[in-house]
Each structure stands twice: as structure tokens, then as C-alpha cells.
Amino acid sequence: MTVANAVLQGIFLGAFYAVLACGLSIMFGLMRIINLAHGDVAVLGAYIVFVIVDRTGASAFVAFAIALPVMIVLGYLLQLTILERALKAGILTPLLATFGLSIVIQNLLQLVFSPDVHSLGGSAGGLTTSSWQVASGLTVSALGIAVLVVALVVFGALQLFLSRTRAGWRMRATAEDPDAAELVGINSRGVYARATAIAVAVAALGGLFLGIRSVFDPVSGPTQLIFAFEAVVIGGMGSLWGTLLGGIALGVAQTLGAQIHPQFAVMAGHLLFLAVLIVRFGGVGRVLLRRTA
Amino acid sequence: MSLLRVEDLDCRYGLLQAVRGVSFEIEQGEIVALIGANGAGKSTLLRAVAGAHRPHAGRVRFDGADITRMPAHRRVALGIALVPEGRRLFGSLTVEENLRVGGTRRRGPWNVQSVLDVFPLLKDRRRQPAATLSGGEQQAVAIGRALMSNPRLLLLDEVSLGLAPVVVDSVYRSLAGVIKEGTTVVLVEQDLTRALQVAGRVICMLEGRVVLQGAAASLDRDRVVSAYFGLKRSA
Amino acid sequence: MKVERWSRTSRLSMIGTVAVVAVLAAVPFILDPDYVQKLTTLLILVLLAAMWNALAGYGGLLSVGQQAFIGIGAYGTVFFAKLGVTPYVAMVMAVLLAGAVSVPISLFALRLRAAQFAIGMWVIAEVISIIVRLDSNLGAGTGISLIELNRYAPNFRQAYTFWLALVFTVIFLAALFFLLRSSLGTSLQAIRDDEDAARSLGVHVAARKRLLFVLAGFGCGAAGVLIVANTLFIEPGSIFSVQWSAYMIFMVLVGGLGTFEGPILGAILLFAIQTTFTQGGPWYLVGLGATAALFALALPRGLWGAVEERLGVRLMPVGYRVVELSGGGGDEKRAA
Numbered sequence: 001m002t003v004a005n006a007v008l009q010g011i012f013l014g015a016f017y018a019v020l021a022c023g024l025s026i027m028f029g030l031m032r033i034i035n036l037a038h039g040d041v042a043v044l045g046a047y048i049v050f051v052i053v054d055r056t057g058a059s060a061f062v063a064f065a066i067a068l069p070v071m072i073v074l075g076y077l078l079q080l081t082i083l084e085r086a087l088k089a090g091i092l093t094p095l096l097a098t099f100g101l102s103i104v105i106q107n108l109l110q111l112v113f114s115p116d117v118h119s120l121g122g123s124a125g126g127l128t129t130s131s132w133q134v135a136s137g138l139t140v141s142a143l144g145i146a147v148l149v150v151a152l153v154v155f156g157a158l159q160l161f162l163s164r165t166r167a168g169w170r171m172r173a174t175a176e177d178p179d180a181a182e183l184v185g186i187n188s189r190g191v192y193a194r195a196t197a198i199a200v201a202v203a204a205l206g207g208l209f210l211g212i213r214s215v216f217d218p219v220s221g222p223t224q225l226i227f228a229f230e231a232v233v234i235g236g237m238g239s240l241w242g243t244l245l246g247g248i249a250l251g252v253a254q255t256l257g258a259q260i261h262p263q264f265a266v267m268a269g270h271l272l273f274l275a276v277l278i279v280r281f282g283g284v285g286r287v288l289l290r291r292t293a
Numbered sequence: 294m295s296l297l298r299v300e301d302l303d304c305r306y307g308l309l310q311a312v313r314g315v316s317f318e319i320e321q322g323e324i325v326a327l328i329g330a331n332g333a334g335k336s337t338l339l340r341a342v343a344g345a346h347r348p349h350a351g352r353v354r355f356d357g358a359d360i361t362r363m364p365a366h367r368r369v370a371l372g373i374a375l376v377p378e379g380r381r382l383f384g385s386l387t388v389e390e391n392l393r394v395g396g397t398r399r400r401g402p403w404n405v406q407s408v409l410d411v412f413p414l415l416k417d418r419r420r421q422p423a424a425t426l427s428g429g430e431q432q433a434v435a436i437g438r439a440l441m442s443n444p445r446l447l448l449l450d451e452v453s454l455g456l457a458p459v460v461v462d463s464v465y466r467s468l469a470g471v472i473k474e475g476t477t478v479v480l481v482e483q484d485l486t487r488a489l490q491v492a493g494r495v496i497c498m499l500e501g502r503v504v505l506q507g508a509a510a511s512l513d514r515d516r517v518v519s520a521y522f523g524l525k526r527s528a
Numbered sequence: 529m530k531v532e533r534w535s536r537t538s539r540l541s542m543i544g545t546v547a548v549v550a551v552l553a554a555v556p557f558i559l560d561p562d563y564v565q566k567l568t569t570l571l572i573l574v575l576l577a578a579m580w581n582a583l584a585g586y587g588g589l590l591s592v593g594q595q596a597f598i599g600i601g602a603y604g605t606v607f608f609a610k611l612g613v614t615p616y617v618a619m620v621m622a623v624l625l626a627g628a629v630s631v632p633i634s635l636f637a638l639r640l641r642a643a644q645f646a647i648g649m650w651v652i653a654e655v656i657s658i659i660v661r662l663d664s665n666l667g668a669g670t671g672i673s674l675i676e677l678n679r680y681a682p683n684f685r686q687a688y689t690f691w692l693a694l695v696f697t698v699i700f701l702a703a704l705f706f707l708l709r710s711s712l713g714t715s716l717q718a719i720r721d722d723e724d725a726a727r728s729l730g731v732h733v734a735a736r737k738r739l740l741f742v743l744a745g746f747g748c749g750a751a752g753v754l755i756v757a758n759t760l761f762i763e764p765g766s767i768f769s770v771q772w773s774a775y776m777i778f779m780v781l782v783g784g785l786g787t788f789e790g791p792i793l794g795a796i797l798l799f800a801i802q803t804t805f806t807q808g809g810p811w812y813l814v815g816l817g818a819t820a821a822l823f824a825l826a827l828p829r830g831l832w833g834a835v836e837e838r839l840g841v842r843l844m845p846v847g848y849r850v851v852e853l854s855g856g857g858g859d860e861k862r863a864a
Contacts, residue, residue, distance in 0.1 A: 034643035036592075085825045091642050092590050096777060096824035099592065103774050103817025107810035169394040173383040180381035183345055184395030185369030185442055222770060226654065229647050263662065270655045277648055278636050 002137040006255045012144030014231075014251025015151040016213065018244045020206035020224055021231035022154060023199030025243040028232065030175045030195045031087060033094045037102040038203055039225030041078075043218070044105055045071050045204025046120065046211040047113060053123045060123040064208050068201060075200030079193040087192075102221060109218035120211030128212055147209050154202060155244045162240070171195060230273040294357050296321045296477055297342065297446055302351035304337045311337040312348070313501040319479065321445070324472060326492035326509070327481045330521060333498040335481045336378050339448045342479075343375035344368045355446070370397045372445035376452065378481075380435040384424030388415055391423050391434050392441050401443025402474050408437035411470045414463070429460035433467065440471065447471065449480040453487070465491065485517065499523045533709070552694055556687035564686045568758045570799045571693040572751050573779065575700055577791035577798075579747035580776035582704055585786035587740040590642060592773045593649025594748045596656050599768040600626040601752025603660055606762070609676040610665070616688060618676075619753045623696075626749020627742060634741045638734065650770060657768035671763025674756050689757040696750040703743060708788065778816050781823040784832030793832050 024038045035041070048070060052063035082101060086094040121128040130142035162168035174181040174191040181188055210216055210224065227250065235246020250269050257268025295318040304312035312334040319325055327335045340346040342353055344365030353361045355371060363371075383391055392405050409416050412433035418426060423434055432452055439447060452468075453461040465487065472478060482488040489495065489509050497505035497520045505512070505520035518524075556564050576594075583589040604622030609615050633652060640648050661669050677685050715736055756762050779798050784790020798816075805812040823830060829837070 028643075034647070036646075082821070082825065089825065089828065092584065092588070093824050093828070095590055095592075095643060095646055096781060097821045099774070099777060100817040100819075100821025100824065104814050104821070107813040107817065110810040111814070166393060169383075169386055169390045172386060173391075173394050176383050176385060177381055179345060180377060180383070181394075182365040183343055183369070183375050183377055183381075184438060185366050185397050186395065187364075187366045226647065226651060229643075230651070233644065263658070267655060267658050270651050270658075273651055274648070274655070277640060277644060281636075281640050281644060 003256070003259065005138050006259050007252055008138055008140070009144070010252030010255035011248055012141065012148055012251070013255060014248030015144075015148040015244075016206070016209050016247075017227050017231045017250050018151045018247025019147065019154060019202065019209060021228040021235075021243045021247050022151075022158070022240075023201075023203040023206070024225075024228045025232050025235075025237075025240060026158070026195055026199045026202075029238045029240065030171060031083070031192055033083060033087065034098075034229065035083075035199070036095060036098040036225065037105055037221070038098075038199075038228055039223065040102045040105040040109075040221030041071075041074075041200055042203040042207035042210065042224050042228075043216055043221045044074075044109065045200075045207035046216050047109060047118075047207075048204070049120060049208055049211065050118050053120065058123075059125055060120045060208060060212060063123070064205070067204060071204040072197045072201050075197035076193050078200065079196035080189075083196060084189065084192065102225075106219050106221055113218060115217060115219075117215040117217045118211070119215045120208065121213070124212045143213055147213075150205070150209075151244060151247075154205070155240060158198075159240060167194070227269070230269055233273060234276050295319060296323075296356060297479075298352075298354040298357075299338075299342065300352040300354070302338065302341060302353065303349045304334070304341050304346055305349045306337075310349075311501055312341065314351075315498070315501070315503050316351075317496055317503060317506065319446075319477060321477055322475055323477055323494060324492045325479045325494045325496060326488035327479055327496050327498065328483075328485060328488050328517070328521065329498035332500075334501040335498055336450050338498070339375060339450050339479065339481060340377075342446075343373055343448055345375070345377075369395065369442050369444075370399065372399060372443070373448070374439035374442050374444035374446070375448040376435050376439045376450060378450040378454065380431050382423040382431055382434055382438070385422060387420050387422055388426070388434055389419045391438050395438055395441050397442045399443040403440040403443050405441075408440055411440075411467045412437055428456050429464065432456060432460075432464055436464070436467070436471075444476060446477045446479070449478065451481050451483065453482065453484055461487075485514075485521070489514075489517070497521055549694070549698060553691070556683075556690050561683050561686040564690045565758060566803065568686075568690045568693045568754065569802075570795065571690075571697045572754045572758065573775070573795035573799055574792055575693075575697050575747055575751045575754070576772070576776050577779035577783065577795040578697075578701055578704060579744040579751070580773075581780045581783075581785065581787075581791040582740050582747070583744045585780060585790075586708070587737050589638075589737060589741065590646050591649040591744075592646045592770060593651070593653040594744065594776065595768050595770060595772040596649065596653035597626045597630060597745045597748035598752035598755065598772055599653070599656060599660065599764070600629055601749035602756040602762045602767045603666055603752075604749070605753050605756050606666060606672055606674055609674060615674065615676045615679075615757075616692065619692065619757060622753050623746055623750045626752065627746035630742050630745025630749075633745075634738050638737050638741060650773075653768055653770070657764050660768070661764045667763070669764060671761060671765075673761045675760075677757065677760060685757075689754065692757065693754045696747075696754065700743070700747045700750065705788070707739070707743070774813075774816065774820075778820045780830070781820050781828075782830055784830030784834075784836075785828065787830070787832045787836060790830050790832035794830070 020042060024035065027033050027035055045067060048067040049060055049063045052058060052066055053060055056063070082097055083094065086097045127142050127146055132140050134140045162172055170181070170186045171191055171194070173184070174186055174188050178188045181191070206224070207216070210220070231247035231250045232243050233246065234249050235242030235244065250272065253272040254265045254269045258265035297319040300316050302312050302315045303310065315334070315338060327338065329335050337346055341348050344360070344363060348361060351361070352359055355368070355373060360368060360371065383394065386394060389405060392408060409419070414430055415433055415437070418430060423431065426434065436449070436452065452464055456464070468491070480488070480491070492509050495505070495507060495509050495512060495517065496503055497517060499520065500523070504523070505517065552567070555567060580591070580594060583591055601622045604625040605615070605619050608618035608621045613621065637645060637648060637652070660666055666672055680688065752767065755767065775798060779794030780791050781794070782797060783792065783794020801812065801816075827834060
């Protein structure tokens with residue numbers, strides 16, 4: 001595989017990570033919460049789609065359309081039962097509570113379904129397998145394009161929502177100053193619940209793509225969480241477009257890393273993440289700035 | 294029936310009592326000035342009426358209904374709007390977005406256009422992020438934002454804070470326009486002279502309690518100053 | 529009024545603790561190796577809980593990546609043993625290695641805010657896990673045994689491991705105890721209550737947190753050492769698993785975050801649950817996760833914290849007490 005192709009595949013992979021990370025970014029941007037169960041929520045979405053596909057024989061996409069409202073309701077429930085309380089309690093509480101939730105989801109999934117891996121690739125039609133040779137050494141897969149397009153649509157739609165709609169303004173206002181938002185008639189509880197519902201829905205979309213492009217099992221959640229978080233951090237916490245770019249950067253880092261050694265792919269992503277952390281938060285950035293100032 | 298009725302209100306911050314056993318009534322159409330030194334409890338009282346602070350004891354009645362436990366955003370729908378101390382605008386939103394982000398289904402004379410008419414200095418700044426505005430302009434946006442919900446009761450907390458006197462003059466001139474529409478107004482104001490000029494009635498607080506109430510015209514300045522500072526009057 | 533550190537209760541419990549340690553030391557002479565192994569597991573849990581509490585309860589540092597040091601301790605032992613070092617000496621070296629690694633990590637990790645720190649530590653654990661997996665001398669992905677321990681007869685090996693566990697647990701608990709009683713302890717309390725206020729009073733917040741972080745690095749490394757000594761076989765998937773963090777979180781949240789005795793209680797509870805539900809599998813993990821989440825939301829001070837508040841009891845004299853001196857035998861009011 002040439003470097004150029006690796007970068008191209010990295011972009012496709014990164015678009016997938018961006019979709020996974022989108023919900024995490026929304027919740028952080030609005031509520032300053034990192035949902036440690038985010039990856040497991042995505043996997044839960046994949047399982048729900050799987051169940052529908054298994055029972056009805058429908059295609060994965062039809063099944064997702066049915067699963068989506070279920071996930072949205074779960075998102076509302078998550079906010080109203082756990083996250084709302086955790087928000088009021090302290091900085092560590094949301095992390096601890098969502099960590100506990102993560103364990104619960106993983107093990108409930110393991111009880112209901114076996115520890116076996118599953119895949120949704122079989123029910124995604126030609127999407128899973130089609131690909132084209134675009135130029136010498138450059139392959140474009142239908143799935144890759146599809147995920148990239150969906151990622152752009154999702155991020156674009158969210159951006160439009162936040163900048164052009166009243167509901168979006170309310171979300172931004174609540175993110176900036178929840179107290180003042182209440183005083184202007186904004187129901188902050190409702191805003192938070194809506195945001196979590198959106199986050200969970202997009203996470204489920206990520207789960208769908210996970211199931212189509214590879215396999216998943218009850219304990220796949222934490223891995224997806226780490227990738228999602230890395231994408232958010234690399235792109236800059238609190239920026240929606242940043243998360244898209246961060247996801248792509250992560251994907252490219254991984255595919256380039258794979259060029260060096262197949263086992264190095266994930267490691268390359270981790271190193272990029274740690275490097276960004278060090279430079280941005282670890283004080284090294286300040287040292288560098290001092291030298292150039 | 295009075296528009297607003299506060300009964301024995303007790304507000305605390307942890308163990309600190311900010312408002313102690315405060316009771317008063319406000320009739321529709323009144324302009325009431327709430328005065329007192331820093332820490333007297335005026336802001337806390339307004340916040341309790343607006344729903345931003347849960348009282349420890351006592352009641353708040355609006356139009357006869359008990360709203361003590363009602364969350365702030367629902368009080369806005371009822372017709373209570375607070376312009377909070379320090380303005381608290383949404384800096385990343387534009388002026389127009391700040392105005393339109395609140396707003397309820399309540400009908401009335403206030404909309405983006407009429408707000409801009411009352412605060413003409415904002416006309417050119419409609420699409421600017423609120424954080425880039427000057428202090429006076431921000432105050433105008435804050436008041437306008439509260440007006441967008443067409444409130445029956447407008448609560449203003451220290452609108453002159455941090456503003457040059459000339460700017461404050463302009464704000465109060467615009468307020469006159471608001472008052473003309475018949476809105477009931479309670480304003481917290483540090484500047485005694487201005488408060489006595491604008492208001493029909495004055496409530497003075499000291500250390501959480503109401504120490505003086507009365508029609509502005511009937512109170513002489515000395516009485517007000519004594520109450521303000523808690524000085525004992527010679528018999 | 530007088531400010532005291534000790535009360536009758538805490539004096540009694542100190543004596544009790546010494547007695548317990550003495551009894552434990554005799555255990556290998558009394559019980560079968562099977563029970564000794566189980567008790568070693570209990571001690572490992574106590575150590576892990578105490579260390580996680582040191583980080584989160586006293587330092588406000590929520591780490592989901594302490595398994596990094598557990599793994600370093602375990603694999604470090606195997607590494608040094610393979611080099612020919614006497615196993616039990618290799619174990620001590622591995623603990624030192626884990627602690628040493630924690631120092632450079634602390635230089636940047638401690639600047640991170642809550643979520644970045646939590647997941648950053650997790651990623652570091654993953655990175656170390658991947659590095660270990662690449663080394664075929666250390667068994668790569670399939671794992672490795674500490675066969676060097678086979679030179680000892682099982683009874684002796686179990687006994688030595690148990691005593692080592694006892695020594696480690698006592699050392700680290702004692703270190704924490706003295707840390708809390710010193711001026712470091714009060715400044716840590718101040719940091720926990722209000723970090724900015726503490727900093728403005730001249731408290732070296734960063735240095736205090738670093739001390740706790742490095743202590744936890746040593747301690748979790750020691751736990752890893754004991755794990756490989758106790759079970760003989762380790763593989764990267766389980767020793768570097770985030771599951772360890774889950775156990776630590778459970779023990780500390782349920783036992784009592786920020787109390788000295790709480791983690792010990794939590795460890796005993798987890799141990800009891802684990803031995804009862806060995807066949808439970810996922811169900812008992814669901815219970816653990818749900819319980820931890822519930823405690824985080826509803827009972828943030830854990831069981832011991834609730835007991836402390838209700839009964840006004842503190843077994844370990846890590847705080848201060850204000851005592852009325854008026855009129856003989858007066859009321860004992862507690863502060864801090």
C-alpha cells in the first residue's frame with residue numbers, strides 16, 4: 001500500500017472515528033461531561049440493530065431506522081436519571097457514575113448475547129464489499145465514501161442547527177451560562193436531555209458503522225470510547241468541526257502507523273493523542289512559546 | 294389583588310442568611326425601587342422572585358398563585374423577567390440571537406424591532422457577537438432580552454453598575470419608554486437620587502430585612518439615608 | 529479547649545491493628561496454602577483500594593489507568609527474574625521500577641484536567657500494554673509464567689508471598705498514615721476542599737499531588753508484583769485490563785472515598801463478594817458497576833463515611849479533634 005493510499009484509507013477510517021466522537025463532543029461542549037459509557041452506548045446501538053436484522057431479515061439500514069427512536073429514548077432516560085444527578089454532584093461524579101454504567105452495559109450485553117463477536121456487514125448489501133480503483137494504488141471503498149458523506153452531513157447538520165435555529169441558540173446559550181439561560185425562559189433540563197438524546201443517537205450511528213466495517217462484541221465499548229476521546233482531544237475539546245478533523249487525524253495516524261508495522265496502528269494513534277495532550281496541556285506548549293516569543 | 298406578593302421570605306447561602314423574613318406587595322403598574330447597601334440582600338431577593346434562588350422559607354405569589362417552587366424558566370412564561378446583575382449575556386451569540394433566544398409565546402408590544410427602537414444604539418450592532426459590545430450596549434441588550442418575553446413584571450438588578458453616568462442616563466431614558474407601556478418594574482439601584490426620581494415607591498433593605506417602605510415622594514432624604522445605613526434616628 | 533489527635537477509640541484501634549497484623553503474620557503457620565493464597569488476594573485488594581483512594585480521595589485525581597503500574601510491577605518481576613535475579617529480590621526491584629516510571633509520567637499527567645487525566649492514564653496503560661505485547665521474551669500476547677518461583681515448595685512459596693503482601697500492605701498503609709498526619713495531610717485536605725484557596729495560602733498543590741501519584745505508582749506496582757507471585761501466570765490482556773480500575777473504583781466508592789478505613793472495608797467487601805460469586809460471571813459485574821454508580825450518585829462518602837458521620841467515630845487518628853476541657857469529662861466535639 002502506498003503512503004497516498006494509506007492517507008486516503010485513513011481519511012475514511014477517520015470519518016468513522018469522527019461519527020463515534022461526535023456525541024462525546026456534544027456532551028462535553030454542552031455539559032462538560034465525558035460519558036465513559038459512550039463507547040458502550042455505541043455498541044448497544046449495534047446490538048439493537050443486530051437483533052432487528054436477526055429477527056426480521058431487514059437490511060442494516062432499515063433496522064437502524066427502527067433502532068434510532070429507541071436509542072433516542074434511551075438518551076433521554078440516561079440524562080434524566082443518571083447524568084442530571086451526576087452534574088450537580090461534582091467534577092468526579094459524572095466520570096465515576098458513567099464508568100459504573102459502562103460496566104453494567106458491557107455485562108448486561110454479555111448476559112443477553114454471548115461473548116461471541118457479531119457483524120452487520122452481511123446485512124449492509126453491496127456497501128460492505130464494493131470498491132473501486134480510482135488511480136494506480138488508490139482504492140476507494142463504497143463504505144468509506146458512505147461514512148465520509150454521512151459524517152460530513154451529520155456534522156454539517158449539527159453546525160447548522162447550532163447556528164441557525166432557535167433551539168440551537170438555546171443549546172449554545174445554556175452551554176455558556178445555564179443560570180442566565182433559565183432566567184430567559186430556557187428550560188435547561190430539556191436542553192441537556194435533548195443534547196444527550198442527540199449524542200446517543202449519533203453514537204448509535206457510530207455503532208452501526210462499527211458493525212458494518214468490522215465486528216463487535218459486548219466488550220468492544222471501551223476501545224471505541226478511547227478512539228472517540230482521542231479524536232475529540234486531538235481536534236480540540238469543545239469544537240464540533242475540530243472533532244471531525246481530530247477523527248480524521250486519528251484515522252490517518254493509525255493507517256500510517258500500520259505502514260510501519262501492522263501492530264503499530266493503534267499505538268500511533270495513542271502517541272498522537274499523548275503528544276497533543278503534552279503540547280496543549282502539559283506545559284511543553286508554554287515552554288515552546290516562551291522560546292519563540 | 295396585588296401582582297406580586299412576597300411573604301416572610303427567608304433566603305440562605307449555606308448558613309448565611311441573605312434575606313430574613315421579608316414581606317411586601319407590589320401592585321400592577323407600580324415602579325418600585327429596592328435600595329440598600331451592598332450585601333443587604335436585594336439581589337438575592339430579586340433572584341428568589343425570578344426563580345433563580347430557592348428560598349429556605351416563605352412564599353412568593355404572582356397574581357395570587359404560589360410560585361415559590363416554580364423553576365425560573367416557567368416564571369418567564371408567566372410574565373416575570375429578571376435582568377441579572379452583571380448582565381450575563383451570551384457572549385458568543387449575536388445581539389439578535391441574544392434577543393431571540395429567550396422569548397416566549399407571550400404576546401405584547403415587545404419584539405426585536407420595538408426593542409431596537411427603544412435602544413437605537415443597538416441598531417447597527419444586530420449581528421455582532423454580544424461579547425464585543427461596550428458596557429452600555431450590553432446593558433441595553435440585557436434589558437431588551439428580558440423585554441422579549443413581554444413580561445408583566447420586570448426586575449432590574451443594578452443596571453447602572455460599571456457604566457459611565459452619561460450611559461446610565463441613556464439607559465434610564467430608554468427605561469422610560471418601557472415604563473410607558475405599563476410594565477410593572479422593580480429595580481435595584483445603588484444611586485439613591487436616581488432611584489427616588491424614577492420610582493413611585495421605595496423599599497429599603499439592610500442586612501436582609503426591610504427597614505423602610507413608602508411612597509418616594511413622601512420620604513425625605515434623611516430618613517432614607519438613615520434607614521440605608523442603619524443609623525438610629527434621634528427621637 | 530484542646531486540639532487532640534488521639535481519642536480512646538483511636539488508641540484502641542491502633543492496638544487492635546497491631547494485633548491484627550501480628551495474627552496475620554502467623555497465618556501461614558496455621559492455615560492451608562489455599563487459604564493463604566486467598567488471604568494474599570485480600571491483601572492485594574486492600575493495597576489497591578488504599579492506593580486508589582490516595583489518588584482520588586486525598587488528591588482528587590481520578591485515574592482509570594493505574595493498571596499501567598500493576599502491569600509494570602508484574603511484568604517487571606518476570607523480566608528481572610528471567611535475568612537471573614532471585615525472585616523475591618526481583619519483586620522489590622519491580623516495585624521500584626513501577627515507582628520510577630510514575631515520576632516522568634507525573635510531570636505531564638498531573639497538569640491535565642479531570643477527564644483528560646482519567647482517560648490519559650488509561651491510554652498510557654494501553655500503550656505500555658502494547659509495548660509489552662510486542663516482546664516475545666515476555667510471552668507477547670499469550671502471557672508468561674513466573675516459573676522461577678517453582679524453586680520453592682508450594683507451601684513456602686505461598687507463605688513467602690503472603691508475608692511479602694503483608695509487608696507491602698503495612699508499609700504503604702503506614703506511609704499513607706504518616707503522610708496524612710503530617711502537614712502534608714492537612715494541606716491535602718485543604719486542596720481537596722478548595723484547591724484555589726489552598727494555592728493562594730501557599731500550599732504547594734502540585735508537589736503534594738505528585739507525592740500521592742508516585743506513592744500510588746509504587747503501591748500499584750507492588751500489587752502487580754504480588755499478583756504475579758500469587759497466581760504465577762500473567763497475560764497482558766488481564767493484567768493491563770481496565771477491570772482493575774473498576775475494582776478499585778468499586779472498593780473505594782462503596783467503602784468510603786477520602787476516609788482512611790473506607791478502602792479497607794471496601795476491599796473486604798469485594799473479597800467477600802468475589803469468593804461467594806465465583807461462578808457469577810457477568811451478573812456480579814453488573815452488580816458491581818451498578819453499585820459503584822449508585823454510590824457515586826447517592827452515597828458519595830461511602831459506607832464508612834456514613835458510619836463516621838453517624839457515630840462520630842474515627843478509628844485511625846488522621847484528623848484533629850477539638851475537645852472541651854470545661855467541667856470534667858466534657859463533650860468531645862470533632863473537627864476535621
